[in-house]
Amino acid sequence: MTEVLPARERIALAADLPLDEGLRLYERVAPHVGYAKVGLSLFVEHGPPAVAAFQRLGARIFLDLKLHDIPNTVELAAARAGALGVSLLTVHAAGGESMLRAAVKGAREGALAKGHAAPRVLAVTVLTSLSAEEVAAVGLPGTPEEAALRLARLAVGAGVDGLVCSPREAAAFRRELGPTPFLCTPGIRPAGAAAGDQSRAETPAFARRAGADLLVVGRPIHTAPEPLAAARAIAEEVSSA
Template sequence: MKRKERKLILALDTGDRQRVNDLVKLLYPRVDYFKVGLELFTSFGPEIVSQLKHQGCKVFVDLKLHDIPNTVGRAAVSLAKMGVDMLNIHLSGGIGMSRAAVEEVRHYAAEQGVAAPLIIGVTVLTSTGMTDYSSMGYTDTLERRVVRLAQMGKEAGLDGVVASPREAQSIRAACGPDFVLVTPGIRPLWAAKNDQQRITTPKEALDLGADYLVVGRPITAAQDPLSAAEKILAEMEGE
């Protein structure tokens, strides 16, 4: 698979339709990739995806699908029918569920003669620190679990995973150069940490091997979102 270009994805983590419209109007096309998360999707459904696609945006629908294989496969196809560019599943659902999503979406895309969206697996949320992780009963290290889930995702045929930049190098070593790494938990030095635990700056994330950087509040909560986005893009571009 051809290595994906490095991109900034803006997280539209809001249920405010006007706020979404304002951000897209302000930032597009300097930022052309937008993440539709659980709050936004449950507020407006497929309509918000259609709106963003009509405006020319690329869309990552972040629903972390997790259910029995048949249900996840069908749900993933429903998202593919919306024309999304990226969707994700939660790897804790297992390899059978992961394979179902891959097989169903790629079968649909081949049948329709369209490009399949990237299918990405969520490993461990970047809001999860060691205290929460240990309380779940896991005995291996957090990084080892992330890498093991990433390897399972690759075996299932996924295009890549969502993971903290702090695990990016280990995933890259285990899964190879073409495996796509989508990294939330990006916090420039000038931004607040918020509820994220395993974070890095944009430059650090890219240096560690990330392909896509997902950034929300450092841009959306800034007094000047366009200026904040420009600063992050400049850092990504090595300026």
């Protein structure tokens, strides 16, 4: 079984907004949201100061860069990320075993050099935006769920700490890989919310019951008339699940 934690420690705000706006939003919803996810757009524009800004608000940082390059380059980038004191860092499982091992090594060494706890390195399996047709078009055989499980086995064998998958794959990952991998599920949409560009979205309760450790929520909070109320409702649903 996964560890029992307060609901806020299982929710990450996808801060895919202008930095000032993202900081204001996180500050509002922080009573119910423990992580801030700093993704490519924020990091490309602001770099490490974006991470530091959310840390000053007490957020644990999910640095979602989805690193995918030759092993040496990924190791160097992961070391820089570890040195920032982030809690989570993403890489692409499709980068292969050598790259994944390099990412773990770099993240741990970078954190150690600065006196931080090592971040969990999470391998992205199949993007939640990809439909079955798109998965086939990029050359991955089988269903998205089958492709994701193959990549998950590879990544866990390479020593990563966890996996990023859609809520629909989480239960299969738990059955196949056991309780140890930390499972992060984007594509979270409360009942009645628009799916947007997520092809394999599910509700917070579905994700938790499937075994997800961390749920990433963006637009259902960003676009809510009352973001704090939306975050509270999601936290309550996570607790009840």
